[in-house]
Amino acid sequence: MIEMLHPAARTYAGIPGYVFGWLAFSVAVLFFAHVMRKRYILLKAGRADPRLEKIWERLKGFFVFGILQRRQPRYLWAGIIHIVIFWGFVVLGLRSIDLLTQALGMPVLGLLMDRSAEAFYGLMRDIAEICVLVACLWAMGRRFIARPKRYEGSSHTEAYIVLGLISFLMITDIGYDAIGLVIEGGNGDNFAPASGFASLFFQETGPSFLRSGHALAFWLHILAFLFFLCFLPMGKHFHIITALPNVFLRRLAKGSVKPVRWDVQGLEEIEKIGVSRIEDFTWKQLLDLFTCTECGRCTDRCPAFSAGRPLSPKSLTMKLRDHAYGMFPLFGRSPAAGDKEDADEEERREIFGNILTEEEIWSCTTCGACEEECPVFIEYIDKIIDMRRNLIETSNAPRAFNQVFMHLEKTGNPFGKPPSKRSAWASELEGMSVRVLKEGDETDILYYVDSYPSYDPRAQSVAAAVVRTLNLAGVEFGILGPKEKDSGHQVRRMGEEGLFQLLMEENMETLKGIKFKKIVTTDPHAYNTLRNDYSIKFQVLHYSMLMNSLMEQGLLKPKRDVEPGIYTYHDPCYLGRHNGIYDEPRRLLKSLPGLKLVEMERSRDRSFCCGGGDIILWHEISSEKERPAGIRINMARKAGAGVIVTSCPFCLMHFEDAIKTAGLEWELKVVDLAELVVSTL
Amino acid sequence: MDIVVCVKRVPFTQEVDLEIDRSKRFVATESLAHVINDWDSYAVEEAILLKEKLGGEVTAVTVGSEDDEEVLRRALAMGADRAVRIESGGMPMDGTVVAGILASVIRNIPCDLVLTGVQADDDNQAVVGVTLAELLGLSHAAVVRGIEVSGADIVARIELEGGVDEIRRLRLPALLTIQTGINEPRYVSVMGIRKASKKELKVIDVKELGLSQNDLVPPTEIEEIYLPADTGGAEMLKGDPSVVAEAVIDIMRRKGVAL
Numbered sequence: 001m002i003e004m005l006h007p008a009a010r011t012y013a014g015i016p017g018y019v020f021g022w023l024a025f026s027v028a029v030l031f032f033a034h035v036m037r038k039r040y041i042l043l044k045a046g047r048a049d050p051r052l053e054k055i056w057e058r059l060k061g062f063f064v065f066g067i068l069q070r071r072q073p074r075y076l077w078a079g080i081i082h083i084v085i086f087w088g089f090v091v092l093g094l095r096s097i098d099l100l101t102q103a104l105g106m107p108v109l110g111l112l113m114d115r116s117a118e119a120f121y122g123l124m125r126d127i128a129e130i131c132v133l134v135a136c137l138w139a140m141g142r143r144f145i146a147r148p149k150r151y152e153g154s155s156h157t158e159a160y161i162v163l164g165l166i167s168f169l170m171i172t173d174i175g176y177d178a179i180g181l182v183i184e185g186g187n188g189d190n191f192a193p194a195s196g197f198a199s200l201f202f203q204e205t206g207p208s209f210l211r212s213g214h215a216l217a218f219w220l221h222i223l224a225f226l227f228f229l230c231f232l233p234m235g236k237h238f239h240i241i242t243a244l245p246n247v248f249l250r251r252l253a254k255g256s257v258k259p260v261r262w263d264v265q266g267l268e269e270i271e272k273i274g275v276s277r278i279e280d281f282t283w284k285q286l287l288d289l290f291t292c293t294e295c296g297r298c299t300d301r302c303p304a305f306s307a308g309r310p311l312s313p314k315s316l317t318m319k320l321r322d323h324a325y326g327m328f329p330l331f332g333r334s335p336a337a338g339d340k341e342d343a344d345e346e347e348r349r350e351i352f353g354n355i356l357t358e359e360e361i362w363s364c365t366t367c368g369a370c371e372e373e374c375p376v377f378i379e380y381i382d383k384i385i386d387m388r389r390n391l392i393e394t395s396n397a398p399r400a401f402n403q404v405f406m407h408l409e410k411t412g413n414p415f416g417k418p419p420s421k422r423s424a425w426a427s428e429l430e431g432m433s434v435r436v437l438k439e440g441d442e443t444d445i446l447y448y449v450d451s452y453p454s455y456d457p458r459a460q461s462v463a464a465a466v467v468r469t470l471n472l473a474g475v476e477f478g479i480l481g482p483k484e485k486d487s488g489h490q491v492r493r494m495g496e497e498g499l500f501q502l503l504m505e506e507n508m509e510t511l512k513g514i515k516f517k518k519i520v521t522t523d524p525h526a527y528n529t530l531r532n533d534y535s536i537k538f539q540v541l542h543y544s545m546l547m548n549s550l551m552e553q554g555l556l557k558p559k560r561d562v563e564p565g566i567y568t569y570h571d572p573c574y575l576g577r578h579n580g581i582y583d584e585p586r587r588l589l590k591s592l593p594g595l596k597l598v599e600m601e602r603s604r605d606r607s608f609c610c611g612g613g614d615i616i617l618w619h620e621i622s623s624e625k626e627r628p629a630g631i632r633i634n635m636a637r638k639a640g641a642g643v644i645v646t647s648c649p650f651c652l653m654h655f656e657d658a659i660k661t662a663g664l665e666w667e668l669k670v671v672d673l674a675e676l677v678v679s680t681l
Numbered sequence: 682m683d684i685v686v687c688v689k690r691v692p693f694t695q696e697v698d699l700e701i702d703r704s705k706r707f708v709a710t711e712s713l714a715h716v717i718n719d720w721d722s723y724a725v726e727e728a729i730l731l732k733e734k735l736g737g738e739v740t741a742v743t744v745g746s747e748d749d750e751e752v753l754r755r756a757l758a759m760g761a762d763r764a765v766r767i768e769s770g771g772m773p774m775d776g777t778v779v780a781g782i783l784a785s786v787i788r789n790i791p792c793d794l795v796l797t798g799v800q801a802d803d804d805n806q807a808v809v810g811v812t813l814a815e816l817l818g819l820s821h822a823a824v825v826r827g828i829e830v831s832g833a834d835i836v837a838r839i840e841l842e843g844g845v846d847e848i849r850r851l852r853l854p855a856l857l858t859i860q861t862g863i864n865e866p867r868y869v870s871v872m873g874i875r876k877a878s879k880k881e882l883k884v885i886d887v888k889e890l891g892l893s894q895n896d897l898v899p900p901t902e903i904e905e906i907y908l909p910a911d912t913g914g915a916e917m918l919k920g921d922p923s924v925v926a927e928a929v930i931d932i933m934r935r936k937g938v939a940l
Binding site: 273406497 | 695871875876
């Protein structure tokens with residue numbers, strides 16, 4: 001045993017160590033506080049966004065997705081590495097704080113722990129340090145050797161710096177402990193795998209070297225820790241601080257779209273609609289920007305990106321983040337403060353033309369794959385729709401939309417067809433009559449058809465199949481006929497909020513005049529908007545849910561086998577991801593005689609969007625290399641399927657087009673679930 | 682440059698099976714949606730573009746009932762500064778009467794330029810613009826698909842027949858009737874239109890204009906409207922697309938198309 005003072009108690013050039021400790025600590029804390037204050041000012045510049053409702057649900061998610069990191073292993077190895085490092089941090093955070101208090105000459109932890117607790121924590125620490133060290137080396141190796149595509153455009157330098165820094169913290173701590181063991185003359189009965197092993201290297205070294213090494217390891221650890229603290233809020237590792245709050249504050253209202261402003265009632269009162277500058281975002285949308293770790297899972301799953309469109313969710317977040325930091329710099333005057341005199345500076349504040357292109361914003365299909373994947377619950381759809389709202393309001397949307405919006409406003413459908421012909425499809429059905437409901441009527445099921453199934457010949461046959469099934473099952477139902485207006489799902493997501501409100505109010509007025517138990521829709525989009533967007537809460541079902549329950553009640557009795565073949569089910573985004581309806585359509589499918597079902601690699605919450613039911617119908621993204629539907633049909637082929645079943649009229653139409661374009665009619669077919677069910681009855 | 686632009690609200694008739702009302706003199710329009718006349722939409726956009734370039738004020742004018750204010754609010758939302766509606770009290774009008782009413786109002790609005798659409802979607806007469814120019818004593822050009830302002834003159838690109846254009850220089854003040862395609866009318870959101878209701882919209886009763894009975898009785902009168910009688914020559918092919926396609930090819934062969 002060698003006599004030795006604690007590194008903080010020793011004097012260096014006559015000055016006690018803890019003085020240096022305080023000096024480094026003060027500089028670091030001041031700098032850290034300055035950066036955090038600037039980030040807070042940026043956050044404060046954002047608009048209102050209430051995020052404290054449903055506290056229990058939030059806490060539950062915080063635990064499951066924050067603490068247990070449930071989304072991490074969706075990418076298995078990266079996820080495991082992250083979980084190891086995260087838990088290592090939890091265990092070792094205490095250690096670093098302990099060492100810091102020692103450096104300040106006021107140790108706390110030693111006083112709180114008895115010998116056995118200390119021994120236990122020492123073991124935990126040693127294990128954690130080995131695990132974290134291995135995980136960091138592995139993470140660096142993955143980046144360096146495997147180079148996953150999703151990291152393209154992410155900051156590798158920062159990743160290496162941080163992984164290196166973490167490894168350095170581990171090594172210095174292990175070194176400090178190891179030398180400490182030698183100095184104390186062994187570790188007694190305590191098992192210390194890391195420091196015990198490392199101490200073997202110092203057995204033969206002399207006392208003065210041990211003293212210097214001990215102090216060096218200690219102070220390097222302290223300095224690295226303080227440097228790390230200051231480094232965090234400067235880049236993507238800010239997520240170490242903001243990720244857990246971001247998970248807690250996540251959006252709970254799935255499927256819906258945020259209002260234009262949370263703090264202003266009535267659209268007329270809102271001076272500026274949508275987002276064109278960074279401070280037009282809400283504070284939570286800005287917190288998202290702080291939290292992005294550039295892991296690229298969003299972009300990896302993005303159908304728009306896969307199709308060669310100019311959108312990458314990851315780079316969208318990164319560009320907005322860099323812009324936000326530029327508008328609210330750490331030092332010097334903030335351009336966001338505004339200077340009406342300086343036209344150039346005013347111009348630089350605008351997102352469009354400087355940071356993002358309009359085509360990026362129109363590329364999104366709002367399928368939600370990015371949001372489903374993000375381990376820290378960054379939101380994309382609301383941001384994109386907020387930016388679209390501004391483009392619409394300032395008349396910077398594609399001109400092709402003008403007519404569509406005019407048609408919807410004037411005729412209640414995007415085609416501009418007369419409302420009087422809305423139920424023409426129903427009167428042309430052979431051997432069936434469909435009741436058109438009038439004000440004051442009563443019915444069990446109100447079948448809400450929506451525009452495409454009302455007017456588009458291909459989608460009409462889906463509506464016909466739904467009606468046939470309801471008839472066969474003896475369900476009492478009716479449609480709204482000419483009084484039905486478009487559900488408004490598309491226009492809301494295209495950013496025309498005023499038009500959406502108009503359509504919603506008109507539809508709600510009509511619905512209020514009729515007594516019904518449940519609404520059934522043809523289209524997952526209508527289902528989603530009636531269920532999640534409308535301000536009156538109706539009981540809404542998608543037809544697949546109703547048909548499944550009719551089947552399970554024995555009210556539908558399949559008599560014939562489906563056509564032979566291998567079937568696969570494509571989850572429409574607004575039925576699956578946005579509303580969690582994965583099982584009902586599958587149960588319904590499995591109840592059909594003779595049906596052999598295979599799953600595509602990307603199914604359920606990883607389903608790959610067909611291209612969507614809105615913008616793609618009227619606006620071509622010129623840089624698109626391949627239609628999303630074209631990519632999807634190849635996924636079905638890869639799964640060995642000969643028939644794609646879907647339950648959304650837009651998926652149906654996009655897949656039919658894609659199959660024809662690819663000339664695969666002899667190999668692959670697409671069928672709507674309702675049509676398939678009818679074929680067996 | 683101060684500009685007056687005349688607008689009209691017309692029924693939206695796309696794919697509608699039009700019906701003739703009981704008097705057999707009018708198309709039944711009550712159940713139809715109404716929109717701004719397409720040509721007028723381009724005229725308003727052109728006025729706003731000129732205003733954005735040269736400054737000045739834009740006034741939108743219509744003749745009609747309260748329902749017709751919708752098109753004025755649209756013009757206001759697009760960027761017009763004020764709007765005037767002349768309450769017609771539902772009296773029968775034709776293009777000449779409308780031009781007379783407009784003239785008596787526009788005469789009192791100081792302006793350098795009057796814009797109208799070439800014609801209206803509903804009656805397609807193309808009378809109001811040129812008659813109005815005559816009544817106001819303004820130089821005019823009809824079917825304009827390009828405008829440039831040079832000093833006290835305006836240079837208009839006029840669409841003639843057969844793909845020929847004419848460039849004509851007019852001394853201001855002048856009246857131009859605007860052809861579709863001259864620009865791309867901007868979108869005004871539903872909210873934008875609602876917000877524009879805060880802008881000034883003045884209503885003048887036609888009776889206050891001091892027009893004589895002679896000015897207000899339409900010189901033309903519709904005696905009857907009827908749907909064209911069915912004629913032969915059209916053959917509707919029905920059935921499976923492949924059958925239809927073969928029938929089409931067969932017809933083309935019979936008509937002597939080399940396939």
